[in-house]
Amino acid sequence: MTTWLDQVRFSTEGLIPAIAQEASTGQVLMVAWMNREALQLTAAEGYAVYWSRSRQQLWRKGEESGHRQRIVEIRLDCDADVVLLRVEQHGGIACHTGRHHCFFRVLRDGRWETVEPVLKSPAAIYGE
Amino acid sequence: MTTWLDQVRFSTEGLIPAIAQEASTGQVLMVAWMNREALQLTAAEGYAVYWSRSRQQLWRKGEESGHRQRIVEIRLDCDADVVLLRVEQHGGIACHTGRHHCFFRVLRDGRWETVEPVLKSPAAIYGE
DSSP states (O other), X not given: OOOGGGGSOOOTTSOEEEEEEETTTOOEEXXXXXXXXXXXXXXXXXXXXXXXXXXXXXXXXXXXXXXXEEEEEEEEOTTSOOEEEEXXXXXXXXXXXXXXXXXXXXXXXXXXXXXXXXXXXXXXXXXX | OOOGGGGSOOOTTSOEEEEEEETTTOOEEEEEEEOHHHHXXXXXXXXXXXXXXXXXXXXXXXXXXXXXXXXXXXXXXXXXXXXXXXXXXXGGOOSTTSSSSSOOEEEETTEEEEOSOOSSOXXXXXXX
């Protein structure tokens, strides 16, 4: 039997990019990667689970920071190789820098300008 | 001199994922890839230019279909390895299937359900 997971086209490394978009505001919060297990767990648990490429392990978003992402909807694109998560962002902070979202730099006059404030310092978030 | 392009972390294949988000609605339209030249041209020309991995060439989005994407803003994420384009979508169609955007399938009850209509047939768009 073909399941919904079999229809997803993971890369040769077994990964797919996943975009987390805030359901209430439409803001693109972050992009991370998922393997098949991460996507399966995300659907099963109702909270975003990614694959950390640097740590080479499953990453339950928010397990340290509390900034979990509750799944509102999971979408798949036309080529079946990108996933879009519509989420509710706990704590209002998606980025490890302590900002609301990761896309806090805008290209202006040939340079990247930071335009979003740090809401909580990483030291305070991660208790370092 | 370090330019804004030098700060972008392209993959070992020289690519970076680029998300196109409709500026007026916040809708995530599509995800494609850019190499350094595509990103440079996107900023210079003010319209989205991607790198087609299947054709291995620059792809000026909309050059066949007319569905160009005017750049409103270019953003970079915290890890400098994903670009977010806020765009104005010409013709209201971003997807090659003739739909408004590429994320037209939603996971419901263990299957991908198509929830967005085809606005214009691909044959009509591409004149086949």
